[in-house]
Amino acid sequence: MSAGRILVVDDEPQIRRVMRMSLTGEGYEVEDARSGDEALEKLRGRRYDLMILDMNLPGTGGLEVCRQARESSDLAILMLTVRNTEQDKVQALDAGADDFITKPFGMPELLARIRAALRRMPLSPEAGPQRLKLESVEVDFQSRKLIAHGKEVRLTPKEFDLLRYLVAHPNKALSHRELLQSVWGPDYGEQVEYLRVFIKQLRRKLEPQPDKPRYILTEPWVGYRFHLPE
Numbered sequence: 001m002s003a004g005r006i007l008v009v010d011d012e013p014q015i016r017r018v019m020r021m022s023l024t025g026e027g028y029e030v031e032d033a034r035s036g037d038e039a040l041e042k043l044r045g046r047r048y049d050l051m052i053l054d055m056n057l058p059g060t061g062g063l064e065v066c067r068q069a070r071e072s073s074d075l076a077i078l079m080l081t082v083r084n085t086e087q088d089k090v091q092a093l094d095a096g097a098d099d100f101i102t103k104p105f106g107m108p109e110l111l112a113r114i115r116a117a118l119r120r121m122p123l124s125p126e127a128g129p130q131r132l133k134l135e136s137v138e139v140d141f142q143s144r145k146l147i148a149h150g151k152e153v154r155l156t157p158k159e160f161d162l163l164r165y166l167v168a169h170p171n172k173a174l175s176h177r178e179l180l181q182s183v184w185g186p187d188y189g190e191q192v193e194y195l196r197v198f199i200k201q202l203r204r205k206l207e208p209q210p211d212k213p214r215y216i217l218t219e220p221w222v223g224y225r226f227h228l229p230e
Contacts, residue, residue: 004049004118008040011057022107036060043069045216050076050118055092063095070096074157076117088194093197098158116185132167134215137206153205158183162198166216170228173219199224
């Protein structure tokens with residue numbers, strides 16, 4: 001059994017070769033692409049569980065590939081960046097990536113990031129409501145669909161899992177650490193910038209007025225709270 005199908009997108013042959021060998025050895029089914037255009041062509045022709053995507057591709061860059069992939073796919077996306085700056089991180093997450101890793105990196109770190117990106121919260125009766133109705137917004141957690149103002153809105157896998165965790169604990173202040181470790185996994189907890197970006201995206205897709213949120217509220221110095229009207 002394959003651990004998952006991964007598309008590696010990087011213009012450096014050595015990186016593609018090392019990743020293919022290492023990931024195949026871990027049980028993943030691996031394909032690669034040397035450019036953004038080639039990656040988009042492969043995404044149109046086959047389904048992948050995760051894409052490892054270099055941000056600084058020549059031609060069609062990694063951010064644009066990420067945005068286009070997000071329009072039609074809910075695969076997990078792990079972005080590779082050269083600079084460990086907050087701007088790069090925000091750009092990657094804002095484009096729809098689930099996570100990022102800075103070059104150079106070790107294989108144990110990459111494997112941990114892959115596991116976190118592929119991690120899905122189990123859907124169980126204890127995980128909260130199966131459906132959520134908020135005025136003109138309806139969320140079906142079973143089918144992982146969000147309908148806003150009569151139109152389906154696409155959520156990334158992590159956006160959906162974050163929303164589900166918030167909804168499963170209504171009207172309760174949830175700390176940054178709890179949200180990160182529950183949605184991304186136990187190796188996370190300090191990446192507050194993750195939550196800022198993901199909460200911003202959720203508000204943009206869910207709230208009638210994202211700059212004046214009514215449902216996803218900030219708890220100063222703590223984290224966030226989902227306000228569920230009675």
